[in-house]
Amino acid sequence: LMLLTFRGRKSGKRYTIPVGYMQKGTSLYLFSHAGWWKNLPDQQVIVRLRGKELHGTAKRLEDKQAIAEMVQQSIAQRGEAMAQRMGLMEYADPNRPGPLPQRTKFFEIKLDEQEAEHAARSAQ
Incomplete structure (x- = not known):
């Protein structure tokens, strides 16, 4: 699990939720059946992964x-x-x-370059 932090697209409120993920290189992949996914596309996000806070951009x-x-x-x-x-x-x-089927939405989080290197090394 990782902690995913994002802002509400209408409220601007900050949310942090635990989500499962898969890592491939410097990208993180996740999916959602819940409505919070609407806040993610093309948004800057923060993930807490293996004790480190990393920044990236979520793309559907x-x-x-x-x-x-x-x-x-x-x-x-x-x-x-x-x-x-x-x-x-x-x-x-x-x-x-x-x-x-439209009930599940899939996302890729591309980590910022410097942080991506750290994430890739710590995944090995």
Whole structure:
């Protein structure tokens, strides 16, 4: 888990929530079934990760291939049973016909350059 801090898009209020994540290089990936996701796209965020506070920019993922890779990584790390319980299996195939279901939103947080180097080193 990491702590994700962001501002409400209308209120400007600061929120901090615990979220699961996956890391690939200098990017963090997460998904949400809850409504707080509306605050994230293209916003500067702060994450507390392995005892360090890091800054980055959140971007919504909508590309089927990128989402499928994220889900496949989650399956590899946490197992297929966990992915099924989390409702992710229908996102695992990038060749799935039709649009993706809309109930789950996927995000990439690109960490700021200097901090990204630290995160990549500490993930090893």
